[in-house]
Amino acid sequence: MIKKILILLFILISFNANALIEVDITRGNLNPLPLAVSPLSIDEESRKSFKKILKKENIGSEISNIVEKNLRTSGLFNPLDKKAFLQAPDIANLKPRFEDWNLIKAQALITGKVNYVEDKLRVEFRLWDVLAAKEMMALAFTTVPNNWRRVGHIISDKVYERLTGEKGYFDTRIIYVSEEGPKTQRIKKLAIMDQDGANNKFLTLGNELVLTPRFNPTSQMVTYLSYFKNMPRVYLLDIETGTQEVVGDFPGMTFAPRFSPDGKKIIMSFAKDGKSDIYTMDLENRIVEKITNHPSIDTSPSYSPDGKYITFNSDRSGYQQIYVMKKDGSDVKRISFGNGLYGTPVWSPRGDLIAFTKLHKGKFYIGVMRTDGSGERLLTENYYQEAPSWSPNGRVLIFYRETKTNSKGEGFSAKLWSIDLTGYNERQIKTPTDASDPSWSSLLSN
Template sequence: MNLKSVFTSLAAAAALAVSFAAFAPTVARAQIEVDIDKGAVKPLPVAIPAFSGGGRGAEISQVISGNLERSGLFQPLNVANVADKLADVNVQPRFPDWQATGAQALINGQVTVGADGVLRVDFRLWDTFSQQQLLGLQFTSTAENWRRVAHKISDAVYERLTGEKGYFDTRVVFVAESGSKLARVKKLAIMDQDGANPQYLTDGSYIVMTPRFSSTSQEITYMALRPTGSSIYLTNLETARTETIGKFPGMVFAPRFSPDGSKVAFSVEKGGNSDIYVLDLRSRQSTRITTDPAIDTSPSFSPDGSKIVFNSDRGGQAQIYVMNVDGSGVRRISYGGGRYTTPVWSPRGDYIAFTKQTGGEFHIGVMKPDGGDERLLTTSYLDEGPTWAPNGRVLMFSRESSSGNSRLWTVDITGRILRPAAYTGAASDPAWSPLLD
């Protein structure tokens, strides 16, 4: 994908790019392609009729439909009145029926639950106009995992039509908020990316902030703040086991895993000065890697683990810097006007997302790791704390109104697809998981 051409020639942005060469040469070429980097000015109309096999079939197709719609790249059509009922997934659809709806793609499927209780979901993705089958897969799972099957189908469809990995079979850890601005209660929480299955992980008796996922396991790290001090915790989501990273003389905050999950970078404050440390989780040895008397915080590793992007006010106000993982070779990469904070390296390595404060407003933006091609994607009273979807093409962040209501939002890297996240409760500090296994 050529991002540069997309961003420099907006006029060329079309709803559908008919693309024959860009990706996945081993897969049969599709007639239809969604070019994610053009931000889908007009989303692709798709038909996602209820999968056959009773109530569960309808529920699965609704979850798929919701995922694809929220991506902003697809427009699921109301196809309840189409005559072709697609009762058998092995029978070719009556394409004229589907062409008449305007749908360019059709996703149909069939759900069975065996005597052994195993859920089987067969689905097909069709190009309605070329009448080609683009995908045909069967998923088996335990019956209670039906939502994850729907997310995996969504990911398969998304990848086939956009050439990018999907991000639907994922979870988001975040901070659920309640209470007034003056007496805010913050609980650590986790949910599926579509807002389903929300669960609290802490009880709100102390403040929690800035949870982050490990990219290699079902592990999270976060900061807890009590009147007696701050702690950084590691929690294994499968075993629910929680441990601290240890005692430090002052405040500890801003933890984030290395890409291989073996280290955590974070800030330690001593005598008012915040510096960045890296803790090796196996040896439990921590190493201080910045020594400047300025604020040094919000470290985030490059995907190859060799560099750390971080926030510092050593130049007079908050800006973004990159250094080698041992602290050497520090250089500033943000040079626009305003204050830059919360840098986060994309899992693909091609961008760094950040929060920028300028002219009384806050923005979520992206820039190349060398500081080039800065683009602001959002503007509001208070946007902050972007987190990357595992495909590196969508960001989630917190948006707080002046009255103090904080919600989760998503934006794609073109900035054109900006919308509230599926979870509509008061929330902040989202962190996206990697794709689940």
């Protein structure tokens, strides 16, 4: 018996002596990650060649500036001041002196080089973990020189994905309605630009009113509304080829056409006899299917990314609220129950959230809620703002905001703004004219 007790005691003592102390780390800082974006190095001959073609003094620096700006505007990274860099770009790209980068508190480092090869732009870049003193990623791209901005965006996406675990959203475009002229006589054109506001182009002349452009999630196709003989028509526009077609003339008013996640259908609402219902149209066979049938105003439909559900707004409860239903229109459930009116619901590409516009006590809010209506968070408040559209990674929303006119009717403006899910990183996206109704494209490259 004594022997058994002694053995037990020995086991217990040994167990305690070898027990590993565990410490739970459940908090961290949400500060932007400090990183260094070293200018991409370039040899003199290549620099001169690109200067001649692109009219840019140093294309290596220009590309790294794009990467730096993208990462900074994401709000997740803090690119450090280049003046503090201790290592020359060409040497850093070969073998960074990690202690130098550590000294300026960089946790990650981007280096690279640019070459002019057979009339093409060749860009190599590397991402380094400064603290672990190791390379995290190395990639090279070759393209026509005019694509230099896109190369900057693609590098930004790769870095973003490697450091955050989710895809980026920099190599994307935004389509929107450009607005000019007095408020009562606005000239509205379709316009498109890169997500950072560069390469702005007008796609229509402004002869007809255009509304609600929306990107196909699987391609560079856009659907939008334009008026013809005072009736709205739904159009399809291929951004790459410029070809355009009328999807159809529908009885009554048509609103807010939007693609299904596979790009094969358009979902929209038609207003007729004082009520409005939701319909889909198959783009292959042009068959129209009625999805809701209710004596109320059902509008702004948006599919879940798996295509199984649809969110929309309806006044069937007496006030405009957000609802979710199955794709065939069955099992309709109201999900918004807060104070005020809710509209323009848009399902996140990640599938976890629905963005919306809310009107409460004369103020407009852009917010998000879970798909069952729980966890409502209002991200931004203003005099007038609406039409949120998700970045392809479901991290950022773009919307438009109007300013109030003064007593003389002056001072009106409409501008595009973006905000991320934290609600802290709000930014205006500069456009050459006033702008409304933005829609974010999917990634141009994957």
